[in-house]
Amino acid sequence: MGVQGSGKSTIGEFLAERLGARFLDGDTLHPAANKAAMAAGNALQDEHRLPWLHEVGRCLAGDYPNGIVIACSALKRSYRDLLRDHAVDLFVVDPEGSIDLIAARLRARTHEFMPPALLQSQFDTLEVRTHDERGVTVDIVEPPGTIVERILAALAAETESGEAARVTH
Template structure:
């Protein structure tokens, strides 16, 4: 994907100083490809990858598996766990790529409090495309029936958050090449 195939909202923000670790949040509703894009981007940028779903407490997973949408209170501890991992990476001077829905602005603000230089890669797609992806997905605790609740909760990033938006109709490899070309540290 060329850089022009990705969209930035607002100004792209200042270039990342070489001394600061690169932290990226790959966000969007369930089924948009956060895990696939995040893992591939981590490989492309030689950074560790954190699957945010792995930090859900068993109670959250059970609720979602039962078709019950999580509340803000349900998500609080989970977001705190992700923020703790971002803070640990920042304190260690290490970069990190995290896949996390981060559907609401206040969730992203919580994560940014732990990693002030957090970059956003927002994976956007139509409900029909995502619904089709979820229908074909196996082995995941999030049932397709909760997609509507995800879209209802979604507060897309605003220009002041300087998100990079990628259309999920594009292949994962194109999204990754485009994002990596923008965020790869400069040589030398």
């Protein structure tokens, strides 16, 4: 989960590689109309976001022998609850970082349809993962490799307690 520029895709790709799992960038599942709206600098409303989240959820619930890691904003608790309706064992990675750090990252990259102007609206919408949501919160100041090690340690701790893990990030 997380705002643009928080490292969801980078961390997700590394994590999927370490797990031997499939990686999917949830942005690829957005319909063209959503991408066009965001490219024009318009934040998505729930009526546009919910069908996309259901598609992400269907992917999470798919049959992947080694699991799947999906990079998906899932900014609100209700969005993550919707994803859990599809995949009850959802494990959420919450990459935390300051708006200044993330804005600097965005200035150093280009994105197909997500302009930096939408960052503030994403922070305004963001509801951080709470203690009752299965997952882990990580500090994006750390290098991706360190972040992935923290995620793997959190997953291992749960695996030791007998819980299966599907990961979205």
